[in-house]
Amino acid sequence: MELLYRCTAKNVYGYALSMLKSTADAEDVLHDCYVQVFQKARFYRSEGKPMAWILTIVKNLCRDAMRKRKKTDPLPDGDWVAELAEQKHLSNDERLLLDECMKRLSDEERMIIVQHAVIGFKHQEIADDLDLPLSTVLSKYRRALMKLRTAMLKGDSYDV
Numbered sequence: 001m002e003l004l005y006r007c008t009a010k011n012v013y014g015y016a017l018s019m020l021k022s023t024a025d026a027e028d029v030l031h032d033c034y035v036q037v038f039q040k041a042r043f044y045r046s047e048g049k050p051m052a053w054i055l056t057i058v059k060n061l062c063r064d065a066m067r068k069r070k071k072t073d074p075l076p077d078g079d080w081v082a083e084l085a086e087q088k089h090l091s092n093d094e095r096l097l098l099d100e101c102m103k104r105l106s107d108e109e110r111m112i113i114v115q116h117a118v119i120g121f122k123h124q125e126i127a128d129d130l131d132l133p134l135s136t137v138l139s140k141y142r143r144a145l146m147k148l149r150t151a152m153l154k155g156d157s158y159d160v
Contacts, residue, residue, distance in 0.1 A: 001034070004037070013030045015058050019066070021107070028065070052125065101152070110144075112140050113148075123137050126141075
């Protein structure tokens with residue numbers, strides 16, 4: 001269980017954070033996820049991908065948390081800043097740039113980017129996860145990347 005946690009916790013946390021928009025809520029889901037993984041491990045079928053199974057648990061926990069708390073507020077700036085501050089390999093300038101970039105994306109764009117670039121999901125897997133057509137995921141992913149690229153090249157600020 002410890003090895004599974006070490007190999008997957010960052011992806012689980014990142015996924016939960018992108019859905020819940022709160023570090024505290026994402027940490028709660030992270031904990032609850034591994035409790036459920038431990039409790040339901042005997043029901044796992046090895047035909048599928050283990051990470052997809054784990055992220056399905058996370059998605060369901062996040063949806064439950066959102067229903068309970070009715071969180072619709074945008075991600076507080078402090079949550080992303082705190083998260084970026086923990087990334088020791090980033091310079092201060094890189095942290096500021098990433099913080100600005102994350103603010104420019106919609107929640108859905110952020111989810112697609114995190115699932116593809118951070119977790120490594122294929123676009124079809126993201127489409128299945130978000131209940132969107134593949135073409136929609138592909139276009140939103142491309143638009144989000146263009147939005148980020150434009151922001152980095154211009155260096156000016158604007159709201160999404």
